[in-house]
Amino acid sequence: MFEFLIHVSTMACLFGLLALSLNLQVGFAGLVNFGHIALFGCGTYGAAIAFANQWGPVAGLLLGGAAAALLALAFARLGRNLGADYWGIATLSIAEILRTFATNEQWLTGGAQGIHGLPMLFGSLPAPWGPLATLGLCAVLLAVCWALCQRLVNGRYGLALKLLREEPQLASSLGYDLAALRRTPLVISGLIAAVAGFLFAHYTTFVGPDQLYSAETFLIWSMLIVGGLGNNLGAVAGAFLMQFLLAYVPFVKDALGLPSEFVAAMRLTLVGGGLLAFLLWRTQGLIPERIGGRHA
Amino acid sequence: MISSIKKISFTLAMTLLCGTYVSSAQAEPVSIGAVIPLSGASATIGADQLRGIEIATEEVNAKGGVLGQPLKVIVEDSGGRPPSALDAARKLVTVNNVPLVIGEYSSGNTLPIGQYLVQQKRIHLNPASTSGLLRDLGEGHFSLVGLDHVTTKFAADDIMAQGWRKAVIIAPNNAFGQGVIEQFTKHFKAAGGQVLASIAYPEGQTTYRRELQQLAQAKPDVFVYSAYSREGAVINREASELGLNETPWYGYLLSMSTADSDPKTKQGQYGLEVNYIGPNGGAYQDAYKKKYGEDFRTTWNGYTYDAVKIAAAAINKAGSTDPAAIGAALKELGKGYEGATGQITFDANRMRDSQPYLKMKVDNGKLVLR
Amino acid sequence: MVQFFSDVLIRTVDLALIAVGLSCVYSLIRFPNIALVQYAVAGSFLALLLQGAGLPLPVAGLLACLLVGGLAVLLNVTVFERLLASGSAIAMVGSLAVTMILSAVFLVVFGPDSRRFDLDSHPVIRVLDARLTVHQLTAVGLTAGAVIVLALLLFRTTLGRSMRATATNRVLAAATGIDARLITNTVVFLSGVLAALGGIGLALKGEMNIQLGMDVLLPVFAAAILGGLGNALGAVAGAVIIATAETLVTNVNLGPLVGEPLLFLPASYATAMSFLILVAALLVRPHGLFVNEVKRV
Numbered sequence: 001m002f003e004f005l006i007h008v009s010t011m012a013c014l015f016g017l018l019a020l021s022l023n024l025q026v027g028f029a030g031l032v033n034f035g036h037i038a039l040f041g042c043g044t045y046g047a048a049i050a051f052a053n054q055w056g057p058v059a060g061l062l063l064g065g066a067a068a069a070l071l072a073l074a075f076a077r078l079g080r081n082l083g084a085d086y087w088g089i090a091t092l093s094i095a096e097i098l099r100t101f102a103t104n105e106q107w108l109t110g111g112a113q114g115i116h117g118l119p120m121l122f123g124s125l126p127a128p129w130g131p132l133a134t135l136g137l138c139a140v141l142l143a144v145c146w147a148l149c150q151r152l153v154n155g156r157y158g159l160a161l162k163l164l165r166e167e168p169q170l171a172s173s174l175g176y177d178l179a180a181l182r183r184t185p186l187v188i189s190g191l192i193a194a195v196a197g198f199l200f201a202h203y204t205t206f207v208g209p210d211q212l213y214s215a216e217t218f219l220i221w222s223m224l225i226v227g228g229l230g231n232n233l234g235a236v237a238g239a240f241l242m243q244f245l246l247a248y249v250p251f252v253k254d255a256l257g258l259p260s261e262f263v264a265a266m267r268l269t270l271v272g273g274g275l276l277a278f279l280l281w282r283t284q285g286l287i288p289e290r291i292g293g294r295h296a
Numbered sequence: 297m298i299s300s301i302k303k304i305s306f307t308l309a310m311t312l313l314c315g316t317y318v319s320s321a322q323a324e325p326v327s328i329g330a331v332i333p334l335s336g337a338s339a340t341i342g343a344d345q346l347r348g349i350e351i352a353t354e355e356v357n358a359k360g361g362v363l364g365q366p367l368k369v370i371v372e373d374s375g376g377r378p379p380s381a382l383d384a385a386r387k388l389v390t391v392n393n394v395p396l397v398i399g400e401y402s403s404g405n406t407l408p409i410g411q412y413l414v415q416q417k418r419i420h421l422n423p424a425s426t427s428g429l430l431r432d433l434g435e436g437h438f439s440l441v442g443l444d445h446v447t448t449k450f451a452a453d454d455i456m457a458q459g460w461r462k463a464v465i466i467a468p469n470n471a472f473g474q475g476v477i478e479q480f481t482k483h484f485k486a487a488g489g490q491v492l493a494s495i496a497y498p499e500g501q502t503t504y505r506r507e508l509q510q511l512a513q514a515k516p517d518v519f520v521y522s523a524y525s526r527e528g529a530v531i532n533r534e535a536s537e538l539g540l541n542e543t544p545w546y547g548y549l550l551s552m553s554t555a556d557s558d559p560k561t562k563q564g565q566y567g568l569e570v571n572y573i574g575p576n577g578g579a580y581q582d583a584y585k586k587k588y589g590e591d592f593r594t595t596w597n598g599y600t601y602d603a604v605k606i607a608a609a610a611i612n613k614a615g616s617t618d619p620a621a622i623g624a625a626l627k628e629l630g631k632g633y634e635g636a637t638g639q640i641t642f643d644a645n646r647m648r649d650s651q652p653y654l655k656m657k658v659d660n661g662k663l664v665l666r
Numbered sequence: 667m668v669q670f671f672s673d674v675l676i677r678t679v680d681l682a683l684i685a686v687g688l689s690c691v692y693s694l695i696r697f698p699n700i701a702l703v704q705y706a707v708a709g710s711f712l713a714l715l716l717q718g719a720g721l722p723l724p725v726a727g728l729l730a731c732l733l734v735g736g737l738a739v740l741l742n743v744t745v746f747e748r749l750l751a752s753g754s755a756i757a758m759v760g761s762l763a764v765t766m767i768l769s770a771v772f773l774v775v776f777g778p779d780s781r782r783f784d785l786d787s788h789p790v791i792r793v794l795d796a797r798l799t800v801h802q803l804t805a806v807g808l809t810a811g812a813v814i815v816l817a818l819l820l821f822r823t824t825l826g827r828s829m830r831a832t833a834t835n836r837v838l839a840a841a842t843g844i845d846a847r848l849i850t851n852t853v854v855f856l857s858g859v860l861a862a863l864g865g866i867g868l869a870l871k872g873e874m875n876i877q878l879g880m881d882v883l884l885p886v887f888a889a890a891i892l893g894g895l896g897n898a899l900g901a902v903a904g905a906v907i908i909a910t911a912e913t914l915v916t917n918v919n920l921g922p923l924v925g926e927p928l929l930f931l932p933a934s935y936a937t938a939m940s941f942l943i944l945v946a947a948l949l950v951r952p953h954g955l956f957v958n959e960v961k962r963v
Contacts, residue, residue, distance in 0.1 A: 001391050003386075004390040007390065011383070103469055112404065112469060112474050113404070113429055114404065116407050116429065117432075204379075205408070206408035211377075211378055216377075251391075263334065263373040265335070267335065267373075267375060267380075
């Protein structure tokens with residue numbers, strides 16, 4: 001039981017990182033990204049490709065980070081003159097193109113079978129300590145990224161981002177370079193997602209294109225909406241809540257003696273229904289955005 | 297606000313934990329686990345895998361269970377996605393503490409859970425996936441289904457025996473299909489044939505006319521194909537619309553490929569089928585028909601049935617639920633176990649090394665031996 | 667060659683009506699409603715149920731379309747209108763949530779297996795060197811008919827004028843006495859009917875499946891966006907472009923160029939092709955190929 005708790009917590013930390021990074025785009029900069037999972041994929045495949053070519057994990061992290069930064073820049077370039085909804089669909093398309101690429105190019109990515117056998121983080125430590133150390137690392141990284149995001153959005157820069165989100169024309173007239181203003185959060189967010197991907201790859205020891213379906217992006221979205229758009233703590237809370245709920249649905253089944261199909265329907269209902277319920281009745285999420293900076 | 301959320305989620309978690317604890321403390325059956333896709337794209341197959349598990353469990357328990365206790369198979373949904381499949385496997389190992397897990401269906405999910413189970417020194421029984429990478433998983437992993445190099449070799453020889461020398465092949469663009477195309481091409485060439493063209497098609501399209509016509513331009517002696525039931529229906533319909541069924545068609549896993557197809561569009565197809573009705577399979581087939589009121593939905597229920605049965609036999613033989621002892625017993629049983637899917641023997645890597653295949657064809661909407 | 671055009675035509679028909687519905691309703695509600703692809707699934711399965719209840723297929727189809735239209739209005743009034751108050755991105759995410767919930771409902775009610783209408787067999791007709799079935803031609807006819815009726819409605823009737831007026835300037839339209847909400851819900855109803863008809867057309871050719879909605883989601887969006895969201899007839903052109911691109915990738919033999927008998931681009935990239943065209947088109951023409959609109963930032 002304890003080990004499972006550690007596992008779910010680790011996954012929650014990883015999804016917390018993803019939610020934080022998506023929040024930076026959606027919550028603060030107003031960038032409706034439906035292809036977020038591709039940035040995560042840069043991280044997983046960076047780790048996997050470095051492993052397959054025996055370049056070592058550090059190279060994997062750098063490779064993933066560089067790929068994610070490039071992809072984020074491409075997203076930003078594409079967003080220079082697109083409306084929010086058009087951009088959302090465009091990012092979704094790019095994520096699908098990259099997934100197709102990963103499925104087809106067997107020489108590089110191992111194709112649909114993916115790359116497996118990546119070394120575990122702290123794999124040499126004995127049973128309870130290895131997973132605990134991994135959880136510790138993920139938690140520390142989550143805290144660091146949270147602090148980074150807080151710093152970023154609370155200062156003058158954060159206000160500029162919110163201005164960009166709410167009144168782009170006004171921001172433009174005040175002399176802000178909108179393109180640059182969008183670029184920075186995208187790249188930072190891409191880097192955070194890549195770190196999450198790198199950790200995920202070395203945690204599950206397997207990387208494949210099935211991990212990059214757009215349904216995963218939508219799951220991160222629902223974490224964000226449930227937790228509270230535009231609030232970093234909310235994003236993390238949403239990720240933890242959703243991750244724990246999804247992981248513990250099977251226990252409800254066991255405890256109540258329900259059929260296994262219940263889990264399938266329940267998961268869909270939790271993600272979709274939770275999302276819709278919050279959108280309708282509590283748009284601000286569990287932990288609402290604080291309006292007007294830190295002193296409000 | 298925040299603290300109240302924490303409190304709520306903590307309470308929720310604790311309730312769930314205690315609930316599980318109580319329920320597992322009440323009865324003391326011997327538990328094994330299974331991870332199958334009950335939702336997602338392969339849900340039809342997962343549902344059929346579940347049927348095999350249900351019949352096997354009933355039979356085992358009707359004959360006194362295992363180690364004097366009833367056998368319980370804890371079935372978890374993989375959602376057809378690797379993170380959920382891993383969650384399920386981890387739950388089975390760390391919470392239910394099962395010595396053995398059966399699963400999954402698609403190679404993309406079977407590989408990661410197999411790897412995890414082997415790391416945890418548990419037994420993993422693969423009831424469906426055919427990817428050659430499974431061979432490298434290591435001690436503790438057993439495959440109950442012949443991997444793709446065994447099956448494709450059989451298909452290649454069977455096709456050559458029909459006198460068809462020039463083939464084209466189309467299979468889904470996933471871990472299964474890519475493996476089939478690669479292995480089939482290799483074996484067919486080795487047997488002296490020619491693969492003129494191959495296509496890995498994306499799943500879930502509304503039409504495959506373009507792919508089929510590309511293959512038709514090669515003017516093959518035979519179309520070799522493999523498809524999940526849904527795409528199989530589209531491919532068979534469009535092939536007959538385009539008149540391509542005037543050329544012979546060979547279905548790799550014929551029942552899966554033709555399950556949803558209109559009978560008129562699949563008439564006369566040849567193919568191979570894994571032998572789910574082994575010499576001892578008749579009784580199982582009757583039990584299935586009786587319980588669910590229809591013929592086998594897919595090929596895969598026989599393998600989960602055999603997985604549960606052989607697991608129960610191994611636990612009884614080992615006399616304990618220690619994974620290492622069960623593994624040793626499985627190896628012993630694997631020298632010749634009579635399953636519903638035919639005789640099961642393992643090679644040195646604990647892979648099923650021979651599989652009775654059936655040479656089938658479609659006649660009036662039914663699969664018959666040829 | 668004729669076969670090539672017939673392939674393009676058939677794929678176009680698969681996508682066109684849903685894309686038209688999407689585009690049409692976007693001009694008034696200003697967010698791309700993802701749930702529309704599920705209306706197509708609902709349409710085909712409702713028609714199947716009604717046919718099973720003993721109605722002849724045309725009646726069952728018509729009734730299913732009307733029911734789905736009603737569902738679209740219901741969802742618009744209860745869900746999307748409220749969400750739109752928080753912005754178009756929120757509404758779009760909301761439509762995604764509705765899509766997931768509908769998936770769960772379909773799974774429980776209809777199950778995961780493919781089904782087909784109770785129809786006579788599919789006799790093949792040869793048109794020059796192309797081979798088509800009666801049901802495919804019916805689907806083509808239905809699509810063409812629906813698009814023509816829609817065009818007439820938009821450009822020849824008072825209702826159409828009010829729709830276009832509301833789409834262009836809601837405030838001004840309201841000032842001239844147009845009931846914007848009524849007009850919007852009429853268009854929402856129409857979009858539901860179009861999507862359901864699209865779904866029935868798809869099922870008519872062969873089989874229907876609850877996954878179909880998610881399967882056509884991206885190509886339909888690509889078609890609608892290429893044509894310019896809000897431009898209903900542009901969506902048809904978008905669908906033609908997508909279908910042509912996919913068919914070119916899979917069917918043009920590059921072999922003669924390099925002196926080999928057969929050489930094709932990998933067919934597994936056919937789906938990616940349409941997304942690539944979409945992204946490229948958006949880079950050049952940010953609001954789709956057929957819309958001249960001022961920059962909305």
